[in-house]
Amino acid sequence: MQDFTIIKNIRIITGIDDMAIENGAMIIMNRDRIEEDRILYCGSAPEDDSAYLKLLPPGTSENDITVMDLSEGSFTLLPGLINTHVHLDLDLPYLSYKADPWGDAYRTLVVYRRAAEALMCGVTALRGVGIVGECELAVRKAFENEMLFGPRIISCGSPLSPTGGHGWLVPGTIVCDGKDEFIRGVRSQIAQGADQIKLLYTGGLAGAYEGTYDIQMTAEEIAACLEVAHRNGKKVTAHLSNDRAIREAVELGIDCVEHAYSLSEATAERMAKKGVYYSATLCVSHSNDYMRRLGVPDYTLKKQEEAAKGHLESCRRAAAAGVKICTGTDLLPSDPIDGTNATVREAELLVEDAGLSPMEAIIAATRNGAELLGIDDVTGTLESGKSGDFIIVEGKPDEKIRDLRNLRLVSRGCRLVWSSLPVMDRNNYRITAPGIELGGGVFKKW
Ligand SMILES: [Zn+2]
Known part of the structure; x- marks a missing residue:
């Protein structure tokens, strides 16, 4: 060289x-x-x-x-591709009880391995949107200091959810009730070094006792989180399933909407006007076969199927309104879906099902993601x-x-x-950890 x-x-x-x-x-x-x-x-x-x-x-x-x-x-x-919705400690199948298969020390190694797999499939930057915060922040630091080699990580640290809220029983989630506890939660993540803040605002697909139309946080709680995070220069993103909650969060000043299984034209227009990003995660409602194979419970599969149509329509409305769409998968970036990895599949779904042009999907997977992650200067x-x-x-x-x-x-x-270009003198040259397949590999619990 x-x-x-x-x-x-x-x-x-x-x-x-x-x-x-x-x-x-x-x-x-x-x-x-x-x-x-x-x-x-x-x-x-x-x-x-x-x-x-x-x-x-x-x-x-x-x-x-x-x-x-x-x-x-x-x-x-x-x-390089940017995946804006990743949980590197994803533990499928989703189960509605607090089960930690790893413990934090081992989890950190799992997070490292999966980040390296993401890089192997072309994801040079990713945003972690909820995890046991310190594990991801440790891996981020090891990459930044070049102790280990991996993609850029922008981390939300641990997510915040109310009692009974989406993901409240997932290891890492900080359970907060009332605005004071949420303020403490936001501050605790900023203190740990989180780049952005992730709130679990509405019900989702994973929990047994929640629906996508439930609004689990109060407006007062979200407003308090936004104030503290924004005063500290941090963007706030939220799990947002339904139009009513999205409208409310957008008016209060949220920076990014995750999922949006239902989104009206009027709300999409407000998002575009206010420059709110949309991490669409179409993979989540379009990976039923994959989820079934991994033993995801029937109630989740049923909700996935129900959400799929509205999810696509929402994404089309967002695109038509000019919302900046980003590619997030909610699956591991390298997970195998429909003959490719989840990150590439997400870009394909934006074109094949949501009506974006291929170039628009590429911009979603690169430039828009960098802007959302706040790394567009590099x-x-x-x-x-x-x-x-x-x-x-x-x-x-x-x-x-x-x-x-x-x-x-x-x-x-x-x-x-x-x-694996024919002109390279060292085919399959690599510098990531040994044992990882070039395409990134498959979902494994480790
Ligand atoms: Zn997620």
Whole structure:
């Protein structure tokens, strides 16, 4: 490996606009050689080879450059995928009692393993939206300090729910009743280092004694959480199943809506006007076979089926209103759904069922996610100065979204995670933990 890599003769989706560059080139610093993670150039290919040298620092010789010429074949380079709704300690099947299969020390290892699997399937950043907070925050720290290698993690820490609320019996959830307890809960997560705050506002699919139309938190409780979090510069997101609750939360100032199994046109328009993000999680209501195989209880499967139609209609309304949609799965990013991983499947569902164009789905899976996570200054688009979080797929995913399945290379922070491109001299080169399959693997309880 030399100091710089030029990737040329490749299509590029920068994510900055909705056009692909047919004959593009990108130059990155090689993180293993230079202690800097940065894209030097990304755009149309220069007219001739000598022009590349002008894009490099003065004094760079050809010996310092690795050239990856992808003229043989049809490849597209795009920003790394961002999954905005993940529980890295997901324990399927969902059960309505407090059962902890791991304990926190072992759980931290499970979280690390699953984060590494996410990276292997092209997810270079993810948002954890509720977990045993300290486990995820420990893994985030290990990645940030480069003790271990993995995707960027933006963590909500432990989620907050009222007694009997959604997820209240899941390990990690902080149960709060009344505004004072919720305020303490928000502060406790900020004190631990949470990046955002996750509230469990309405009923959901998982619990035996709740419905998606239940509103479990009071308006006073949510307003108190929003005030404390916003004063501390933290975004707030919430599990929000139904239109009435979404409308209320949007008017109170929520930053992001998760799920929305029912969403009216009027509320979608308010979300768009107020710049509220939508992490749609279509995978959740479209993975019945997978859930059944894992032994998810019948009451959840039934609610999933009932929610599916409204969920899709809600997503269509959000798209029509111009809401910024993000790809979140609520399953592990690498979980196998319908012949691919959940993250890619979510992007496909946005196109095939919710009516987004393939390019809109790619923007949802990259730029919009980075904005929601508050990391759009470093990632989410490909442009000079940004971090080298990118993937290469075979085909043209902006024309045929299913080409996202043909992953050929993953780079995180200008570090090559793995590649099966024919031009690479070290096929299947990898730097993540041994034993993880290139595609990320399957759901395992460990
Ligand atoms: Zn969730």
